Amino acid sequence: MNCKLCSALFQEFLDNSLSEELIVEVQNHVRACSKCRVSLRTYTVTVTLSRKVDPPCCVSRETLDRLRKIIRENFSKSRGAVV
Numbered sequence: 001m002n003c004k005l006c007s008a009l010f011q012e013f014l015d016n017s018l019s020e021e022l023i024v025e026v027q028n029h030v031r032a033c034s035k036c037r038v039s040l041r042t043y044t045v046t047v048t049l050s051r052k053v054d055p056p057c058c059v060s061r062e063t064l065d066r067l068r069k070i071i072r073e074n075f076s077k078s079r080g081a082v083v
């Protein structure tokens with residue numbers, strides 16, 4: 001697993017559409033590679049935001065704050081499993 005392949009798999013990784021073997025490969029790489037760890041985190045925020053906030057321009061400040069909180073909570077929960 002290299003950085004290029006790892007980042008190419010982020011989408012499927014987040015969709016849970018990878019095989020168990022590849023999930024382990026991505027997890028191992030992200031654990032060892034700080035660059036991909038940051039990329040995956042950024043990617044997760046982007047994907048989560050774009051899925052939950054549609055369209056973003058119509059969302060109130062209050063809702064955005066709530067979403068940020070949810071994302072932060074999800075991060076701290078998933079950190080043990082992913083990173």
Ligand SMILES: [Zn+2]
Pocket residue numbers: 002003004006029033034035036
């Ligand atoms: Zn990497």
